Amino acid sequence: MSLTFDILDLSEEEVEALTTVQQKLLRTAQKSKNELEHQLELDKQTFFDIVVNDNMLNSSLYDDKCAALDEEYEREVEILREQLIFNLALNEPTTDEELGDDGGDEGAGYIVDYSLSYLERYIIVRDYYLAIEDDDERMALYSADTVAMAYLGSYYNTLYNILATYSG
Numbered sequence: 001m002s003l004t005f006d007i008l009d010l011s012e013e014e015v016e017a018l019t020t021v022q023q024k025l026l027r028t029a030q031k032s033k034n035e036l037e038h039q040l041e042l043d044k045q046t047f048f049d050i051v052v053n054d055n056m057l058n059s060s061l062y063d064d065k066c067a068a069l070d071e072e073y074e075r076e077v078e079i080l081r082e083q084l085i086f087n088l089a090l091n092e093p094t095t096d097e098e099l100g101d102d103g104g105d106e107g108a109g110y111i112v113d114y115s116l117s118y119l120e121r122y123i124i125v126r127d128y129y130l131a132i133e134d135d136d137e138r139m140a141l142y143s144a145d146t147v148a149m150a151y152l153g154s155y156y157n158t159l160y161n162i163l164a165t166y167s168g
């Protein structure tokens with residue numbers, strides 16, 4: 001089942017042009033939006049059942065509750081949308097002029113930004129490698145990743161131990 005992206009108005013070409021990290025951010029935000037939408041429908045159905053069971057279908061209670069639920073849903077989706085736009089902008093690929101000595105490595109597959117804390121770097125690299133389903137491939141790639149070794153510092157061995165025990 002392919003995921004339809006409607007949290008942002010992006011064409012297929014624009015989605016394909018996103019970096020791997022940006023696509024992951026988009027997928028995560030879209031899944032959260034879909035979950036909110038599903039919960040909205042469940043809440044409306046639950047309230048409808050209550051109204052019907054209490055013989056109050058002719059009152060405006062159901063319509064008022066649905067309007068309030070819709071308003072809350074839109075508010076939460078807008079928060080997701082704003083966070084996604086912000087995170088996509090933070091994770092825009094850098095140009096060669098912007099790289100300098102402290103940023104970016106095109107071969108890494110994840111964001112290399114030395115202005116991030118070690119914990120933030122660790123999370124980015126961890127999430128990147130945990131997305132690789134094949135355990136042997138994950139460990140082979142991580143073991144050969146000299147960028148991660150320099151980028152993570154003392155966190156490199158910690159992540160190595162976690163990845164070695166993780167089975168996807």
